[in-house]
Amino acid sequence: MTSSLPISLPIDTDRLILRRYLETDYDDLLKLQSNPEVARFLLYPPRTPEQVKEGLAGRLADVPLDTDGQALTLAVIERETGRHTGEVTLFINNVEHRTGEVGFVFHPEFHGRGYAAEASTELLRIGFEDLGWHRIIGRLDHRNTASAGLLKRLGMRQEAHFVRNEFLKGEWTDELVFAMLAEEWKAR
Numbered sequence: 001m002t003s004s005l006p007i008s009l010p011i012d013t014d015r016l017i018l019r020r021y022l023e024t025d026y027d028d029l030l031k032l033q034s035n036p037e038v039a040r041f042l043l044y045p046p047r048t049p050e051q052v053k054e055g056l057a058g059r060l061a062d063v064p065l066d067t068d069g070q071a072l073t074l075a076v077i078e079r080e081t082g083r084h085t086g087e088v089t090l091f092i093n094n095v096e097h098r099t100g101e102v103g104f105v106f107h108p109e110f111h112g113r114g115y116a117a118e119a120s121t122e123l124l125r126i127g128f129e130d131l132g133w134h135r136i137i138g139r140l141d142h143r144n145t146a147s148a149g150l151l152k153r154l155g156m157r158q159e160a161h162f163v164r165n166e167f168l169k170g171e172w173t174d175e176l177v178f179a180m181l182a183e184e185w186k187a188r
Helices: 023-033 049-060 115-130 145-153 182-187
Strands: 016-019 071-078 084-094 099-106 135-141 157-168 171-181
Touching (some): 016 115, 023 084, 049 071, 084 115, 099 115, 115 145, 145 157, 171 182
Parallel strands (some): 099 135
Antiparallel strands (some): 071 084, 084 099
16 A cells, blocks of 8 residues: 655654554553543543554554545554553644644553653654644643643643543533644744
8 A cells, every 4th residue: 555644654762663553553552441430531432442453454554644634643663572551643724834743542552661752752753744734733631630740741732721622521621722823843
């Protein structure tokens, strides 16, 4: 299959490989998305095997990253062991305004190792350097202090705290928005 992606994959970092999902990643994706601890701060509850199959199909699809609403989700693999540690996603929010969003979800056993920062830094690089974006945001539930800390370590600044703006999983939740501009990326 030829890819129309404007970036070259896989991406190798010091400790990780960021690559497109494969059919054989189903079990790892199921383990990730069906875990209540993982889904705690996500927009969706723990997913069923059928929902994970649907999600994997979307991750396998070729995404040219040229239309509002598209997303590229990459599997994050620990180079030394070959283990699936989680995933990172780059969303296109607005092509005309050259804006996007980063997201990350990791297996709890890999928390605290700096893998999310290592992988997310690559997404910021892709967005700003490869795709020429002007602005990238990160959005999260305000109770997710670990992810907020990660966005700060990436050099993103908090721009907003929306009070009870989303009704998720039976309750109103606050949302934090962090952002970085292209010139901030260059100056970091």
